[in-house]
Every structure is written in structure tokens, then in C-alpha cells.
Amino acid sequence: MKKVLLVVLITALLLALFATPVLAQGDGEAKTPDSIATDLDTVWVLLAAALVFFMQAGFFFLEGGLTRAKNVANAMLKGVMDFCLGAIIFWMVGFGLMFGLSRGGFVGSSGFFSNLASADWNGLPLYVFLLFQIAFAGAAATILAGGVAERFKFSAYCIATVVITGFIYPVAGHWIWAQGGWLNRLGMLDFAGSTVVHTVGGVCAFVGAWMVGARVGKYNPDRSANAIPGHNIPMAALGTFILWLGWYGFNPGSLLKASPAIATIAMTTTLSAAAGATMAMLITWGRYGKPDVSMSLNGALAGLVAVTAGCAYVSPVSALIIGIVAGILVVFSVEFIDHKVRVDDPVGAVSVHMVNGIWGTIAVGLFAQASFGQANGVAAVDGLFFGGGLAQLGKQLLGSASVVAWVAVTAGLMFFILKKTIGIRVDEEGQRVGLDLHEHDIEAYPDFQPAISEKGVS
Amino acid sequence: MKKVLLVVLITALLLALFATPVLAQGDGEAKTPDSIATDLDTVWVLLAAALVFFMQAGFFFLEGGLTRAKNVANAMLKGVMDFCLGAIIFWMVGFGLMFGLSRGGFVGSSGFFSNLASADWNGLPLYVFLLFQIAFAGAAATILAGGVAERFKFSAYCIATVVITGFIYPVAGHWIWAQGGWLNRLGMLDFAGSTVVHTVGGVCAFVGAWMVGARVGKYNPDRSANAIPGHNIPMAALGTFILWLGWYGFNPGSLLKASPAIATIAMTTTLSAAAGATMAMLITWGRYGKPDVSMSLNGALAGLVAVTAGCAYVSPVSALIIGIVAGILVVFSVEFIDHKVRVDDPVGAVSVHMVNGIWGTIAVGLFAQASFGQANGVAAVDGLFFGGGLAQLGKQLLGSASVVAWVAVTAGLMFFILKKTIGIRVDEEGQRVGLDLHEHDIEAYPDFQPAISEKGVS
């Protein structure tokens, strides 16, 4: 040990003597308005990407809080790993499929494994755009986690994440967001991803939740549903606020440049979220007798998801209305899926992301105003309610339906293959002891005594 | 279902054929230094607003952590809903009352329900300014939550929030921050809101806590106080750090533009917070024998609140002193209010926000330095300790006293009316079972076994 150190030191000293230190070069070039604008856009999109990245923590805290203590470490690791795996895969292949040179409007075909010292994407440094898109891919993938919570095999989850970020999501994204994507060329509008991110994630969650089956104990033989309360409400509340915070990167950041328009976009985002939470609170107050905490949290998220497609095209008042509808939708949708459809969605991922992703996409066709789109420097289109007729609405419906179909089929196939090979469901005994012990041999809260539940220790 | 889809698809396809896709227009206009400056200011204030928004989570985590487990879901929902209701109401009326055309320096009268595609507020996009102000209004309102924690009716809380963000806060804000506000014209200085936000919120909390009465079990028949320990110290610590993080939007963001001055403002903010926590720790160490965790957290917040008025006018050394005083004040104030005033303030909201809001406002009159104000591009005023005499101090005292009086009267009236109508206090039985079950029919932590407390299960 000592000798090694000595040799190292001496070598280093010798090297040092002869070395020509290469100091950092000052960037002597004069600043120009254009170069500064690029610098500013880079800063803005990078910080937006960081906020969207942080949404991962919001997702896994929301899921963890709304499910049981015995599965919370699994929820954490799913949330960590879907981002990590997703980031690598999306950088490798997803990005190329999504934003590469379009093959027939259906899929991209260049830009894989980017490894350039300096590159550019429509005036923005490539890597900040890529990073922003990685964070989006992570969000789309992690929506699945909530829907299949408390019973999905971790190994299968990792593979699903890879397939979603590497294939299902980028293809859908290509259609709508790539220059040459067929829905993009058609004029379908999805500003920040009600369809691209939330519908894709929500449909994955729906199909996954359906195919993995309900949690043990969720449905009775008479087909009635049991409630399985979440174990940590503050955790869910913080998760929701982290998500909301992230949305200030998600929506205004999607403009991909600094401009006064990001202010308007942030404003519509805020009003829709506030309206969604308010409505969900009021409706549960009316229906259940008391204002429901977890539904109000879902309401805020529903408002955020719904305004995501239209945030740059609609007015603040319209955003408020979109949020109101979202807050109503989410409550009834949760009940409907729980009691009628009987797909077990522990955190309401389907109601928040799929249902309101679709609603938000449609809402563009109803509420878009050319004046807002124009002022924000994006598409100037009038929706049905502002004299634009059915044209845009039709495109929105088509876009939403196509993506739903695409994801339903591909995700369905994926889950089917996983089911037939490595399996996707943790067995009854594994669910009973909890995924933390069963999948990771860990207790999330070993210092706290678990409460005795009806079914034994929870 | 199938048919509908078919029709939709066909319609959409037909539409698509004839549609003229409206693509996003590149903003062809050349960048100018001025336009970039606006873009930059927009980005900066938007991100500052996002940080201030996130302070909501800091507030509800601090409150939740310093109170009992049986009331924590209620604390969460209060924190969520006061922002949501506040955002909508402030956008509707508060903003107009605060920043609209001044009526006699007392109240604004324009700018309600802003719904413009593009608008401007003193060179800044209107909506980013509005969003920043919404976040501030939310902060002012949510301070109440901590003071009345664990016994206030949720319905009454929602109404109080609406009144504060829609009327009480904007009027006080108009006086000091609107161009024509009477205190503004007088030259009272409150850079980021020690008075406007914190004194307003703190007085609401004080009056509210006083009028709702102490929590069951807080005071004994012999008038001595019982301690009611908080249930989750890490939660309170995270809440504090989220708040501190938010302050980097709150204080430097209040300059409303990007400039080197934000660096100085962030610096004074940091030193005061650090000094506040350090002093609170040292004093509790001396007084109680051991360094107290929750008081040190309060100390940091006290330092932050106190430097908020002066952060752009004082030197780093002065900021340190302001923080030191704040850290001392908060400890003695908590004890004084608990044991002498006998108003039950579970989280120290009054000591942190009202007492230190007043102290911070006064401190401007003592520590302001024209050199700092000038360098920061704000008011160049010398305080008492820097040769400026009593002039500024007088204005500060007047401003603080006026706002205290305004809020005490209006909030008092509001709570009085609420008390006489729907009631503001959860009854003894409701407090015993906890507000989570009583107000929301939810258990925040159903999987953990509650500890047996002296008074039965906590």
C-alpha cells in the first residue's frame, strides 16, 4: 500500500514537471443576442428538465403513499429504476425512434446513442433537448407503476419499462411531436403531452392493471370491491406537490425556449390544477359527506394532465373550465373503474392519466383560441367553442384514438408475452407478506409496529 | 362503442384530408437585447414563482410534522386547498384589488379575471407577475393553517382562505406594493413582504388561534400549559428546508427581474436564516439544557421572515445581525405566547411570521444602507444605524402598525362572523378522534400502530 502510494507520488511529480498544463480557455468570443438567446434557452430547458426529472419522486411518493406500507420500498425502487433504465434506453434508441428522420411519419430512424461533443437540435443544444425528452419518457413509463402497484413482479416491471421507453412511447411520440410525424402533419395538437405522455402512460397502466389482475383481497366473490387504504397521506400529498412543481417544467418547458409565452402557459396550468382539486374536493364532499383528501390530490393532478395538451392554446378561463371538468371526471372515473370496470388501479393512474389525457386532448379541439396560440408563438387554431368548427376536434379525436389503439395493442402484447414467460404477478403469499420482503428482502419501516388489520397484520 | 369509434375515425380522416395544417410558426423576429432581457426576466420570475409555489408543501409539512398524527391529513388538505382556492380567488379579484388602478391609495380597482392572450405588467409578462403574486397570496393564507392547527373546522378554513386571499391580503398588499398605495408613496419599504405576507399571515394566525380557542388538553385549569409534541420531526425538517429553498424565489424573485442584485439578496437571505437557526439552537441549548430541534427549525424561518423586508437594502453583516435577533426573538416569543398570552399556536406561526415580520420591517429602518439599495437598483435609504435618522424607522413602524391594525380588525371580524354562523371549532370529541377522521373520514397512517399516550391513544 505504502509503496504503491510512493510510486504513484513520484511518477506524478515527474509527470507534473514535464506537463504542459492545459488551462481552461476563456470563451473569448463576443456575446451576441443570438448566442445569449441560446444560452438562455439552454438554461431554461435544462431547469425545466430538472423539474420534470424530479417528478419521478413525486410519482413514487404518490404511489407509495396511496398503497400499503408493506409495498412501499418496492414502489420506491420501481420509481428509481424506471427512470434509470428509461434514461439509458431512451438515449440509446428511444430518442432516435421518436425524433430521428421520419420513416413515413410512423417512426424515426436516426440519432441513436448520441455521443457528440456538440450538437444542435433546432437551435437548442441537442443534449438539453434530449435530457428534457428523457425526463418525459421517464414520466410516461412511471405512470404504469401506480396502476400495477402492490402485485407486479419487479423483474417484469423493469422489462416493461424498457419496452415502453424504448419503443411504445417513442413511436407514439413520433406521430405527434416529430416534424414528420403523421399526426403532427395532420395538425393534431398536443402541446406538452396529454396524449404523448399521459394517455400513453395511462393506457399502459390500464392494460397492465387489467392483465396482472386485481390485488389479493380487492374484489369479493360477489364482485363487490373492497377499499385498501393508502398508508401515508402526507407522503401522497408531498408527491402531488412535487408533481405539480414539476409541471412548471413540463408545460412551459415544452415551448423549448424562453419567451413571454411560458408565463401564459404556467398560468393556464395553475388555474386548471387549482380548479381540478377544488372540484374533486367539492364533489367528494357532496357524495361522501366529507371532503376527501386523496381524491382532491388526484383532482389537482387531473387538472394538470388535462391542461397539458392545451396549455399554450387556451385562455385562462378555458383552462379553469378544463380543470373543472377534469376534477369531476376523475372522481367518477375512479368509482367507475373500481366498481364497474373492476380493474384494480390502486392510485387512480388510469383516471388521472388516461381519462384526463384523453379529455385534455379533446379539450384542445373545443377551447383552442387562435389568439392565444398566436401570442404564444405556437399553432393558431380555433376550437369548436371559439368558432373553429369541428375540424380541430376531429383531429384531436383521431390522434387520441390512434394513440390509445397503438398503446393498447403493443402494451397488451408486451404484457401478454411477459405473462407467458417470466410472469407478471406476485403470487398470493408474496402479496400477503408484501412486495418489499418478497421482491427485495427489505422492510421499509422496521422500527415501527405495524397495525393489526382485519386481514391480520397489514 | 365500436360504432362511435368508427364514425370518429372516418370523420377524422375526411377532415384530415381537407385540413390545412396550421403548424407552429417559428418566431421569425430577430432577437434584440431588450426582447432577450424580457425573456430572461420571464424565466427568472417564473422559476421564482415555482419555488414560492412549492413553499406550500413546506408549510403543510412543517405544520403536519409539528402536530399530531391524527390531524395530519387535515393539515395536508388545508395546505393544498388554500393554494387552490387562493389561486382562483386571487386571479379573480385579489390581484385587481392589490395591483389595479389605485383608489385613493387604499385599494386597486382593475385587472380582475385577467384573460388576455398577451399582456404586460411594467415590462414583465403579466401572467408571470400574476403567478408570482398568486404564490405569495397562497403563502400569506397558509400561515393561518399552522396557528389554528388541530381544531379548526375545515369548512370555515376554506372560507377564511378565500377572504384572506381575496380581500384582506390584497388590500394590505396594495398599500405597500402598488404604485399608488399610500404606504408605498410614503416611502415605507418592505422589499419582499415581511409585512405584506408574513405580518398579514401571522396576524391572521394570531387572531384565528385566539378566537378558535386552545386545543383540548393544551391548558390546565390552573392556566399552565401542556406540551403537545409534534408527531414527525423529519417531516418538519423537510418542510423547513422546502420553505428555505422557496425563499430563494421569494426574496430575490421579488426584484422581478434578472440582475446582479439578486445575488446580494440571496446572500443576505442566507446569512439571516443561518444566523436565526444558530441563535435559536444556542439559546435553547442554554435554556433547556439541550439544543432543541424544532426551535432551531423555527429559528431558520424566523431569520428568513425577518430579512424578507430588508434583504435588498441591508448588508450581509446587517443581515446576520437581523437573523441573530430573529433567532432570539422566536424562542422567547414562543414561550411568551404559550405561557403568558396563552394563545395556542401549535407550530409557532405567530412567533415566526407575525413577531419576526414586524421585527424585519422595523429592521429596515435600522439597518438599511443607501449604498446597498442603490447597488441593487431599489430604494437608496439609510436607516438609523447608518446615519439616516429616524425618518425611515418611523415609516416602517407606521406601515407595520397600520397593517397589523387592518388585519386584526378584518380577520377578527371574519372569524367572528364564521364563529357565529357555521362555527370554527371542532368539538371536543372531534378533536379527540382527530380531524382526519372527523373532518375527512380518513386515517393518515392506517398501517402503523399508534402509541398509547397519557391521554389514551394519541
Next chain:
Amino acid sequence: MKKVLLVVLITALLLALFATPVLAQGDGEAKTPDSIATDLDTVWVLLAAALVFFMQAGFFFLEGGLTRAKNVANAMLKGVMDFCLGAIIFWMVGFGLMFGLSRGGFVGSSGFFSNLASADWNGLPLYVFLLFQIAFAGAAATILAGGVAERFKFSAYCIATVVITGFIYPVAGHWIWAQGGWLNRLGMLDFAGSTVVHTVGGVCAFVGAWMVGARVGKYNPDRSANAIPGHNIPMAALGTFILWLGWYGFNPGSLLKASPAIATIAMTTTLSAAAGATMAMLITWGRYGKPDVSMSLNGALAGLVAVTAGCAYVSPVSALIIGIVAGILVVFSVEFIDHKVRVDDPVGAVSVHMVNGIWGTIAVGLFAQASFGQANGVAAVDGLFFGGGLAQLGKQLLGSASVVAWVAVTAGLMFFILKKTIGIRVDEEGQRVGLDLHEHDIEAYPDFQPAISEKGVS
């Protein structure tokens, strides 16, 4: 009281009558590209500093989550106070020692107690640079906390924090980051602080953990190690993500200006983190049979620490490889330190920060590419694997070894003196009841019933 108020009011009114209100001056000067560039750099570095500041919460949540419930309030207060004390001390002396006029390349000698209305540091406002550096100093100091968790006296911890941020860290930092620092002049490269921050903090943690001794119950008489599971996995997961988020300030912020290079830096940072977590997960899956949650979290952090030195000099692919190695290293290092070295490091601080800090520093000598450094406007150097030969590697080894030696000696001396004077170890009984009660007379979770552990109540 009433009278005082009256007098105040009257005085104020009189004053007001004669007062000449000093309104905020508009900054009439025209914007130039250069002034805007400075404004932008200020905003960027300020927000980066805020993110790095928030890493404190990440650190104390990670530590708290990976240790026992009875010590968590202590972990919180350590994390709060090391930042608060560190901020004050670093502003007072540390900054001057680190970035002041160099005395022989060894230590700085100016810039203490900065208290200027406006000052400049290489074109950046001084205070934003200072704030950024304060946040870094806080990070270096707080790494110690995790290593000595659950048994270190709080008083001694406070003093250690002061010495680290006021002396040990700034001197090491001077060598590498100050213009005239001897390692800097030699050409050693440590872009964002794998050595300056992480190795320094990690060696402090190692020496501290070794000198304070293992926690009671950690090692058996037969020298075998017991596992002492952490009490709150979600807390650790959130802490990790807060840290990761902060790294988007830490690494790209270290460029100290807005430029497209920050995008590349953020990209390499992300890929290394993702690779680190993925590898740690896979290796634990292989070795322990199941994917380990806390190790995967450590893996992400290991990847982040390792890429910190090289993030601006290496390509995305290289970053991925650096992260892969980091993820492998961290798992084996944790086992090695636990079972062979027998130094009790509850959270893996040594493996994450020291081991990977060294690895990351070395990695620059292997993976640096002149093309990347040049494109990012920093040093253009080729590492061993890119045809640069051993030159840079030698410098890196020398730099790392020198800093390890410096910190080992000074920190060792510091802990030795502390041990001989006020003592550094909480006695057996104190550890048994927990540091929360013993050091702060507080229960972190009084409303939850502790689980019965093997050794009695945990």
C-alpha cells in the same frame, strides 16, 4: 402599550408629512448583450446554488432513512446546523482561504467577511459565486454526518463542521479550484468536485467513523458485523432524488455561466447516475438474490459522485462507463468496509463519496476527451483511453492522493483533539435510548408505537 402605539403613530404621521419618499429607481441604463449575459449567468448560478443548497435536505433524509428511528431528529439537526454554521464560517473565513489571493498555491488570503454593496468575481457577481461555494462547503461538511451517524456527540459535530468548512475544505479547494492553487496550476482537473467536495467529505467521514468507533451492537466479539437496518426507506429514496436533483445545479452550475455546455454536462451526469443505479441493482440481484433498494440508491449517488470530476471533459458513452464502474465499486466497497476494514459507516458515505470521489478523479485521466473539453469551453485534454497517455492520469492521481493525505491528517488531528477534550462518542446508554432523547430530549415519532426489536425496543 396603547400610548406607545399612539406616539408611534403620531410621530410617523409627522415624519410622513415631511418625508421625501425615495422611490425605487428604474434602472435606466440600456441593456447590452454583455449586461444581459451577466444577468443570465447570475440567474443560472443562483438557481444552481439553490439546488445545491437543497441537497442538504437530501443528505439528511438519506442519512435519516438509512438509520434508526431513535436517531432521526439528531440527523435532521446535524443537517440543518452544518449548513447554517458552515454558511456563516465559510462566508467569514473559508471563502477567503479558498479563493483569496494565493499564498504559494497553498492557501488563499483575502476576501474574508465580504460585505460589499456590489462586487464581482471573474465577471460574475461575487455573492452568487460565494453562495454557490457556500452550498458546496455545506455539502462537503454534511457528508461526515452519514458516516458518523447514530453515535457522534452533537457538540463535537458542530465543531467539526466549523473546522471542515472553515479550514480543511477551503484549503483543499484552493489547491484545485483557485487560480493560483498548486494542483490547478499543475493541470489537475476536477470539474465539479469529485475530489474537492466528495473526497474531502468522504475522507472526513472515514476518519471520523473510524475514530468514533462503531455503533454499539454493530460488531460482535468474533469481529463479525451485524446489520442495522434503516428505519424509513421512502425517506432515503426521496433523499436520494433530492440529491440527484441538486446535482443538476452541482455539475452544470460549476461552469459558472450559461452556455450550451451545461447541457452536455447535465447529460453526462444523468447517464452516469442511471448507470450507477442500474449496476448496483443488478449486482445486488446477483449477489444477494434480490435487487437491493438501498444499494441501488447508493449506486445512483456513486455514479453522480464519480462523474462529478469529469462531467465536462468526457463523452456520454464514457460517462455511462464511469457510472457502471461506480455502481460496481459502491457495492463491493460497502461490503469491504463493513466486513474487512470494519469501520462502521451506516449510510455508505465512505463508499459513495470517498471511493467514488477518487474513482471519478482518476476517471478524468482515463476518459477525458479534448473534443468535449473544448466544446464545453473548459480544458481540452485527452485521457489515457483517448490517446493522451499517462500525463493527465498522473496529475489526477497526484491530486487525489494529496487531498486524501491532507484531509486524513487534518481531520484526524481534529477528531483526536475533540476526542481528548469534549469527547466525540455518545456512550452506550445514550446510544441505547437514542441520540434524539439523549442529545435533544426529543422523540421524533411520539405517536407511533416502536417495534420490538431483537435487542429490545429499537
Next chain:
Amino acid sequence: MRKVEALFRPERLEPVMEELGELGYPGVTITEVKGHGKQKGVTHMWRGSEYRVEFLPKIKLEVVVLDEDLGKVVNAVVRSARTGSIGDGKIFIYNVDDAIRIRTGESGFQAI
């Protein structure tokens, strides 16, 4: 010696302890338990679905007393734990063969 094992509502712990304190019987052990009896549990709502909590929290208080004090103690508990509504709980009396104080090794009535 007898053991008095009382099961009652958590919120009655304070009055019960006060009464016992007055009797000079501060040596007690309490356990958090859950009970089910005539009182039937409650229904809560979670996201639109109802669920029943069948077991309600109760306190189990155990105090070992000398035979002659049995009546006093039982009466004290009944008095102070009663609210009059269903769910007030039960007291069971057991015989104790012996008692040992760990600290001193004393046994029998001296240990109580």
C-alpha cells in the same frame, strides 16, 4: 393475589389512572389492544369505496392486587372507565399464584 384485567376505551385511561393513583395502586401495565364485542366497528370511506374496521382500539390495563384490595380496584375502574354506551369494555379477574420483584427477588405480597 389477583390480577385485574380491564379492557376499556383509550380515552378513559387518564381518569382510570387518576382513580387508581388515589387508591395507591400505581403499579400497572397497559397494552394497546383491539377489541370486538357488542360494539361493531365502524365504516370508513376510501376513494369512493366503503370499508369496515371491525376492531376498535381498546386499552388493556393489568394490575395485580392483594385479595383484600380487589373490590376497591374493580370499583375504581368501573367508575372511571364507564361512559354508559356500548363498547365500555370488561374487567376479568384472575388468580395469581405468585409474584416476584425482579429488582430484589422478593416474592409474594411483598412484590406487589
Next chain:
Amino acid sequence: MRKVEALFRPERLEPVMEELGELGYPGVTITEVKGHGKQKGVTHMWRGSEYRVEFLPKIKLEVVVLDEDLGKVVNAVVRSARTGSIGDGKIFIYNVDDAIRIRTGESGFQAI
């Protein structure tokens, strides 16, 4: 009167309660306990080190019954709590001297 004290696996609580419910013995008290017996605890892994959890969670169910019902109740519990593997637990029977219903003050068999 007798007390039936059954120690069994937490996951058997639901079937046990169902069987007892059918017998009309809904008055029960349960406690979360930890047990150690022939069943020896489990080994977990934490960051590369193994650790043993010696005590496994069990439910203690107490029900005081009239002497004549003892057999039925014991049989019901044995039937419904059994899985057949080690760790199924034990039932212990104690004599109860007296029972008092706090709400009414009734004692003896009326209190059960």
C-alpha cells in the same frame, strides 16, 4: 368462566373471526405480539450483511367464555388457525374468577 388465549399467525385472523362469529362469540380482544418457538425466525439481508429476526409476528386472541362453551371455541380456533406448518401457535386455557361489564356493572356470566 375460562379464558381462551390463542396465539396464531396474523394471516389466520380473518378465518378465526369468521368461525367465532358463527359460534356467536364476537366478544374478543386481540393483541399484536411476537413469538418464538419451534419456528426459528428468518434471515434478511441489509446492504450485504445478514441479520436475523428471531421473533415473528403473531396474533394473541383472548376470549373469555362460559365453561360449557370452552370446547366449541377451542375447536373452532384450532380448525381455523391451522395451516399445518411449524409456527401455527398454541392455545392456553386459564380460569377466570370473575367478569364485570363496565357499562352496566353486571358481573359473572352475565358480563360475557
Next chain:
Amino acid sequence: MRKVEALFRPERLEPVMEELGELGYPGVTITEVKGHGKQKGVTHMWRGSEYRVEFLPKIKLEVVVLDEDLGKVVNAVVRSARTGSIGDGKIFIYNVDDAIRIRTGESGFQAI
């Protein structure tokens, strides 16, 4: 058969279990309880106000033994749980009418 019910300090659980293990009595049930006795609770400080915690955590260890082993077990617990200061706790001995092993249905001494 007798039940040994020992109440002692949580930190003595490990030595107690070791001693019992040596006696070959690994079949035990433990419960987290809170106690109040001669040892009077502690005072803490919360934000400048004092508050008392009257009940201190104790472990209740229950082990049912054959009559002939009673002495050994009691002695083992007394030896290993003692610290000598107030609050060391008590041991109570009860008679057990019967024991049944759920897994096998065996009863009486075979069930222990």
C-alpha cells in the same frame, strides 16, 4: 402447567432470551407494553414546555412451562433481567388449565 409473565426493561430482552435459550425454553411470546410503578416516568421538553411521559416501555414476556420447570425459568428471568435500579419489573405466575398446539391438536404437557 404455569404461565410465567415477566415484565421488564426492553433492553434486557436479549440477555433474558439467551438465558431461556440455554434452559431449552425457546417457546415464548412477547408484547410491547407500557408500565408505571415505583419508577415514575420522565419529563421531556417540547418547545419550552415540559411534559411528562408517565408510562415507560416494558416488555411483557409470557412463557408457559411445566410445573417442575417453574423455578428454573423464574430464576433465569430474575437473573438476566435485573439491573438493580427501580423499574426492573415483576414476574407473575398463573395457573394454566390446559394447552393445545394448533398445528397438531395435541394438548396438555405435550403441547408446550
